[in-house]
Amino acid sequence: MATSKITFIKDIDPVNSDFTIKVKVLKLWTLNSKFNENEKYSIEMILLDEQGSLIQANVFQNLFYKFEKSLREGSVYEFTTLSVAKHNPHPKSTIFSDLPNKITFIRETELKESLNFPKNVFGLSFVDFQKINSKVIPTQRSVDVIGVVVSRTTIIPSQKKDKQRIHLELKNLDGVLLKVTLWGHFANKVSDYLDTHNTDDCVVIIVQFAKINDYRGNIGVASYYDVTTVFINTDIDEIKQFREKLAKDNESSQLSGTISLIRTKHVSLNDDFLKNNEVKTIYKSKEPVQVEEFIIVGTIIGIRQDKPWCYQSCPDCHVKAVEIPDCNEDVKLSLLKFLSQGFFF
Incomplete structure (x- = not known):
């Protein structure tokens, strides 16, 4: 990779991918696939330049073969030819940089290690x-x-x-x-x-x-x-x-x-479950209809073999998805109102 003029993170032009940055891989971790927890989905990084600016970057699975073994946390690199796009994180994701953009490695990206980097730069920005x-x-x-x-x-x-x-x-x-x-x-x-x-x-x-x-x-x-x-x-x-x-x-x-x-009272999971929650019978749990947290006590009298040991739910709020059978509109509205209270059987 030929030596190119170094661009600082704050000066990156999102429209142009032909630039070179000199950065330290401040943090590096992997994200697993949401469909298979044993499969890596991406390599995530926080990059730091000599001015102390930070930007998030990632490498997707299809390019692991090219970059996975070369990238190390704490090492300094010069990266050339990178894709820059607006950072649109999932609502539950954590944002580590004030910059609106994120870097993605592409097939044309090249890297080489560098040793000349200030030791006293950590990218710290304290919040009151x-x-x-x-x-x-x-x-x-x-x-x-x-x-x-x-x-x-x-x-x-x-x-x-x-x-x-x-x-x-x-x-x-x-x-x-x-x-x-x-x-x-x-x-x-x-x-x-x-x-x-x-x-x-x-x-x-x-x-x-x-x-x-x-x-x-x-x-x-x-x-x-x-x-x-x-x-x-x-x-x-x-x-x-x-x-x-x-x-x-x-x-x-x-x-x-x-x-x-600070004195702490260590509470076991068993005690936390049984002592910190109200216990109700199945009959008492039906009335009144309101959102509560409690333990239902009952005896298992049988296990249905025709139902799977899982159910569909929303991946964000984890609320169970219930299919409403064919019935008139009044029944559907009543059922939806009942389900909205958080009662799922």
Whole structure:
């Protein structure tokens, strides 16, 4: 591949595919097919240029043979001849870049590795805690946050390693608190650090590419699979600058290294299911007709062998699709009204 003039990410022209970018593969992961969970559908990437700009990129399955073995997270490449189009993510997808476009590798795309890239560029763009807490930022948009750890839980265990978690509270320079949940190996990383280091000094944490959580009105952020990056008291410019501002703050003395422990009550899945939900008989569950969460207790008296062990449902909201038999319009309307209440048998 001949040496070409490098185009920065913010200067990419979507109409022209004949350009060269020099970028670091900041994050790399795969998406599986929605039809076959064991089949890879695409390679997804977050690319970072020397100016700190980010853009999402992907390689579809038909070109795995050309790029899959060459691409490595953390490596720097020059890419030439790429397709650029407007990014139209699924409503449930997470967006990792402010740019409206996304790059797709095509058959004509070429790459070569490069070694000359600044080490202190991470593409961090911090979001104010108050904007997250006040629900100003869409939950679809990933965020970068930085703050001092003021409280924590112990590791909340799970039989699956990626389901264990730790809850933290971070405080920013304005004194605003933010709830943070870290899952899997991120939880272990932070817990191990806090358990093995002297925290008399403030522990500053950055969570990059965090997912906003709005669970029953409680706002916070959480790690997002392996896409997230967590920095703990590392020697990078962003943490140095945060510490310098913290030292100059008149209230910085209140932000001591003391981290309070949040007490948690570990509840087993069995207890959570049985103790936190009302139990009803089948008869009592029919009235009144309203949306509720409860457990139905009954005895299985037989299993129909003529029905499959699955049913059709909407892939987005997971509501069961029910075929209405031939009947008059009044019956259909009554049945639809009944089904809209969430009663499916």
